[in-house]
Amino acid sequence: MRRRVVITGLGAVTPLGNNVKDTWTALAAGKSGIRPITIFDASHFPTKIAGEIKNLNTDAWTGKNGSFRFMGRNSLFALEAAHEAFKDAGLQKNKLNHERFGIYMGAGDGGFDFREYGEIVSRSIDQDSMSVNVRAYFENVLKNLKSAEVLEQEPSQVVRHLADTFEAAGPVSNCLTACAASSQALGEASRLIREGYADVMLSGGAHSMIHPLGVAGFNLLTALSTRNESPERASRPFDKNRDGFVLSEGAGVLILEELEHAKKRGATIYAELVGYGGTADAFRLTDPHSEGRGAAQAMRLALKDASLSTTEIDYINAHGTSTELNDQIETHSVKTVFGEKAKQIPMSSIKSMLGHMIAAAGAVELIASVLTIRESLIPPTINYETPDEACDLDYVPNQARQKKVNTVLSNSFGFGGQNITLIAKRFES
Amino acid sequence: MKKRVVITGLGPVSALGEGADTFWSGIAAGRSGIDRVSFGEGDGALPRTAAQVPDFDPEKYVTQRKSLKVMARDIQLAMAGASLAMKDAGLAAPVAEPDRSGVIVGAGVLNHELDELAYSIQNSIGEKGNLDLKKFGQDGIPALFPLWLLKYLPNMPACHISILYDLRGFNNTITTGSSAGLQAVGEAFRILERGDADLMLAGGADSKVNPVGISQYQVMKVLSKAAETNPKNAYKPFDTAADGFVVGEGAGFLVLEELEHAKKRGAKIYAEITGFGSSGPSGCATAMKHALEEAEIAASGISYLQACGLGIPEEDTLELEALEKTFGGAIKDLSVGFSKPNIGFTGFAAGALDLIVSTLSLQQNTVPPVVTRPQFKKSSSFQWGEKSRSKKIQHAMTSAFGFGGQSASMVIEAYEGV
Structure with a gap:
């Protein structure tokens, strides 16, 4: 019998709140976390808006320890979210078998000054x-750069800090597959548990590309929205007048656990992670495959992995970036997989509220998916005003919707062609 | 039942040259690819001892000039390594079963070319000589190469490779610092083992042999001073006089296949992967322990160990302690080699290149020499030789540790056709 993987802890640092509760409350209320950029002077950039983390207080774990001084925003967000998830799961370091406890993150680089x-x-x-x-x-x-500053640029630093802090001695890894990274990390972490290489995994993602070169780089690729005059309305997935994604930052961390291990210690089980599929478009660097070939295949693989049919998916948490091509092709690929039934499945994009946290996006979306199951409430796609004939599904426009949801399919598609689909299911013993 | 996984193609690119034959002849002969290099005018102040890939011509591997323009040197090296591995495995582009074939690359932050930023930054300087972000926004951004971001995103090597060979299965980019290359191979092993693919191309690529990379390493105070005056002989991992590393560059890629898939197409099988372990930054011994447990052998069953041997004194001490913990008394009989004196520290590629060394050592039943004759600081030491020597190698272990990365260790076994 295959080992089952359940989710027992959640932690998030997002533009809508520096913990899971605040983030979820805002998502359920359809609020936007997008504002003018304050981290640096973006007043003369093509894009002047983003979803920033504000008022993050890490005193609870940093204390007066100076070693945190040079940490990138990615590591700070990751550690904060990990502390929340670890506590939420009721884990205690001294009760864990460290060699059976691992870390797999999809964390981005630390950026630099x-x-x-x-x-x-x-x-x-x-x-x-x-x-x-x-x-x-x-x-x-x-003369000017410091050793720690240079080292903290490497994405490996995030897992290094996490492994040190939480004393994880089991499998440790970090992947960086652009916008699919944290979903891929969660998928691989779940496999490590299922295949018997670990019992508990701390997994998710953390990233900030809100720095001058990040914004400039995406601006040059004309990928970002320039709706600077109305930040809260800039991220509008599936709306006809969408004009690109909105960069944001943050972290999402989940505790994944082997079912029997979780039961034995009486853990609260949020949901079961039942499906994971990963593919590559192998098509172009900048554009998704025109027929959504890889995206559709990732969804099919995840369904097969979960032993679920297309009629058993109650809600799709979309990748939904608010770019012209993604939203159209994601819609097309969902229709390819689900056929006529696609129109009956609610599919929303919380990037409409959070913006695009790049490597961290998928983990926060899985957290939202889990809470959708738990709260029987589907978060909306806000700023949906004008239908686009190429996007003709039920995007849960503007208002959260109450509905009993047992299974959620969550998509993450990376810039460069990596496609990841995860499926979470209401837990039944 | 877990599937069995074998290595069927090797693609090394290093200071010793390109391709498995060239690589092995250099390693077996104890040649060092380390030398003095040039970074152009004004480079006199820089450390200039490095292990650079000689006369590297990316156009041999990437025929489209348009593609070359969006590839940092790391990506070009990755394309070379991947192409050589596929060719060695007897595979051509596109692969026969794209949905069951994937790629995993060990990568990280890629160094930019200095002059690429110069014009943009010059446009952005305010009256007091400060960088004015208003000016950058207005006049700096338009002066950047429009596809700048694509050239340096860590996941781009895997994207280019997937496009070249039509690899539509799992596609991942592992960023665990200096263990990334070996970790990438380990994760490809897991994917094949659980049946999620039949063929995976895996490895890593890195180039820090440039002013940006060298300067950053110098800030971290990790480069060997002794090697500045004595490039060929002063890089001495595990030696009492070890004083840092010599920066190298390169790529190491391996083709892994599910055993039956390899047999069906009559592939040449180098070795079978039987164990892998990874752990955190201080988990050298744990990673080795897990790899041995999975391979179901005792430490004394390892006939050859490809050590990490970085040459930073504290890192070497940690590795030696981990070896002592893992091998106990058996360490005195353990045959050990390490490649960094030959090819420098190749960062994200290092673990994969080392796995290629141990794969070839196992296939050739040859323990390669250690070129720099270490004087050990501890009483316990392992077996090493100044010359290649024959030895039946049934199990070889490869380790990649430290320096900001995680710990990874892999066990391979001679494949005897059953």
Whole structure:
């Protein structure tokens, strides 16, 4: 008999709240977390809006420990969300078998201080050739950058801090598959438990690309919304007048546990993680496959893994980025998989409220999916005003909807063609 | 029942050259690819001892010039490693069963090219010489290469490879620092073992042999000073005089297949993967223990160990302690090799390149030499030689630890056709 994997703890740091409860309350109320950018001066950028984390208080675990000083926003968010999830699951370090407790995150890079770095480069430019003088650059780097600062840029630092903090000695990994990363991490973490390599996994994602080069990079690819005058209405998945995604940041962490292990310690079980499918488009770097080939296949694989038929999915938590192509192709691929039934399945995108947390998005979406099952409430797609003929499903427009939901399919599609689908199910013993 | 997984293709790219034959002849002969390199005008101040891939020509592997333009050197190296591994496995693009074939790459933050930012930043300097984000927003952003982001996103190597070979199955990018390459192979092993694919291409690629990478390592104070004056002989992992590493670059890719799939197409089988373990940054011994347990052998059953041997004194001590804990008294008889004096520390590629060394050692039944003759700081030491020597290698272990990364360890076994 195959080992079953259940979700026993949740933690989140999002633009809608620095914990799960506040985030969910805001999602259920259809609120937007998108505001003008304050982290840096974006007043002359094409995009001046984002979903930022505000007023994060990490005193509970940082204390006066100076080693947190150089941590990237990714690590701070991850640790905060992990503390919440660990506590929520009622786990205690001294009662865990550390070698059976692992970590698998989809965490992004730590970013770096672009102003500081830009000044290093500018002071090193040879005015005659307009190229960087290597010697000057080297000396300026040595003078200005600190070791910890450099090290914290690596995405591996997030799991390193988590493994140290929570004393995990089982399987430890981190993946970074763009917007699919944390869903992929959760999928792989669930497999490690199912296949018997761990009993408890701390898994999810954390990321912040709200820095000058992140915003500039996506602006150059014309992927971001420039609806700067009305930030709260900028992320509008499936709406005809959508004009790109809105960058946001944060973390989502879940505790995954083998069922018997969870039962034995009397843990609260939120839901069961029953399906995982992963594919690649193998098509283009920037565009999804025009027929949604990989997306459809990921959904089929997850359904097969969960031993569920298409008629047994009650709600789809969409990837729904609010870009022209994603929303159209996701809609198409859902119709490919679910056929006529697709129109009867509510499918919403919480990115309409949260923006796009990139690597962290999928984990927060799985948390929302789990709470949808638990609360019998489907969060809406806000800012849905004008129907698009290419997007003709039930997107749960603007208002949350009460409905008993037993099974949720959650999609995450990465920039570059990685497609991940997870399926969560109401727990029945 | 878990599926059996075998290695059927090797694609190393390193300072020793490109392809398995070149790589092995360099390793077996104890050659070092480390040398003095040049970073152009004004590079006199920089550490310039490095292990660079000689005369690397990405156009041999990437025929579309448009694609090359959006590839950082790390990605170009990855394309080379992946192509060599597939060719070695007798596979061509596109693969026969795309839905059952995937790719996993060990990667991380990729270094940008300095001059790419120069013009944009020059446009963004305020009156006091500070970086003015208003100016950057207005005049700096338009001066950047429009596809700038694509060139450096860590998941791009895996995307390019999946497109080249039409690999539509699992696609992942592992970012666990210096263990990333081996971790990527370990995760590909898990996917095949659980039956989610029949063929996986896995490995890692990295290039920090550039002013940005060298400067960052220098900030972290991890580069060997001794190697600056004595490039070929001073990089000495585990030695009492070890004083840091020499930066290398390269890619290591392996084709893994489910055993029956490999047999059906008559593939050449190098070895079988029988155990893998990973753990946190201080979990060297745990990773090895889990790999041994899964392979169902005692530590004394390991005939060859490909050590990590980074050359940073504290990291070497941790690794030696972990080896002592794992192997106990058997450590004195343990045949050990480490490749970093040959090819430098190749970052995200290191663990995969080391797995290629142990795969070839096992296939050739040869313990490769250690080029820099270490003087151990501890009484307990393992077996190593200045020359290659023959030894029946039934089980080989490969480890990748430390330096900001996690711990990973893999056991491979000679495949005897049953």
